[in-house]
Amino acid sequence: MTASDTATAPDFKAGANAAKVFIDGEVGTTGLQIRRRLEGRADIELLRLPEHARKDAGARAEMLNTADLAVLCLPDDAAREAVAMVENPQVRLIDASTAHRVDPDWVYGLPEFDAEQSQRIAGAKRVTNPGCYALASVALLHPLVAAGLVPAETPISIHAVSGYSGGGRKMIEQFEDPDRPDAIAAPFLVYALGLAHKHVPEIQRRSGLALRPLFMPGVGRFRQGMIVQVPLHLGALPGRPRAAELHAALASHYRGRRFVEVAPFEATLAMTDLDPEGLNGTNLVRLHVFANEAEGHAVLVALLDNLGKGASGQAVQNMNLMLGLAEGTGLDAPSDAPPAAA
Secondary structure (H helix, E strand, O other): OOOOOEOOOOOOOOHHHOEEEEEEOOOOHHHHHHHHHHOOOOOEEEEOOOHHHOOOHHHHHHHHHHOOEEEEOOOHHHHHHHHHHOOOOOOEEEEOOOOOOOOOOOEEOOOOOOOOHHHHHHOEOEEEOOOHHHHHHHHHHHHHHHOOOOOOOOOOEEEEEEEHHHHHHHHHHHHHOOOOOOOOOOOEEEOOOOOOOOOHHHHHHHHOOOOOOEEEEEEEOOOOOEEEEEEEEHHHOOOOOOHHHHHHHHHHHOOOOOOEEEOOHHHHHOOOOOOOOOOOOOOOEEEEEEEEOOOOEEEEEEEEOOOHHHHHHHHHHHHHHHOOOOOOOOOOOOOOOOOOOO
């Protein structure tokens, strides 16, 4: 199966012709969030295994081959095994694991990547859902690298903080159960100190960077929410672009996109703080360009819900496209969100 093996998105309707969707790994953090977003939708029929059969390979294979679309919410090796179980050529897959995020035979599941990506996703048989840190980093960097404002050879550092839900069930329990012997009491942790976080290859490839970026993630004592920061010395970039030029390039790239907002430049410059939980419960990512023009410094910042646009919401957005449904179905934007930059 290659990225060129595409098909026209089917036209599913409510009721009898509802699309059959199977979430393989629905009891995990991302799977539960996807299920909650799909329950009650008349255009989706959720296929579910009873609890005793969730680890039964034969039962899983039957579900995978019965579905119109399956979402894999599994560890990497288990996701690869699930893909190998699919024999029905009509089944479409969304993989939420890291297993296929740099695989050229899978379509990258970021519809806002460029003007044609939504159509590529809509026609794809295999879509790899982005990682939360990677989606934010790529959303910030890819348009600027493509525009030549940030050359591919630029050394890039990325600093990020996520809510503890990003670490999965074990980390959630470590933060929320003080009686565990491995309970985490710290308000904030920096991790991946070996500088080999699993999202780095995805960030490098999908951003178009020639050099491996230096990525430093952290986790805070809040359940979900995320801020990703990319600091830039503007004077070290060819052409010495101003921060306003970076903002204009991002605003142009995402103009008209429902789920990526570029905060107005002047409003960003007036801000004094940013809450990582500010977009929780949404499928939005909001981009900012903070700057000290006198010093030639800028910081690109992305704010998102690591379980929304960073995981389950993005998977549902991709599912909608692949099934020929309205892209935003079940993904309402918050009423207090500021308008995207013009």
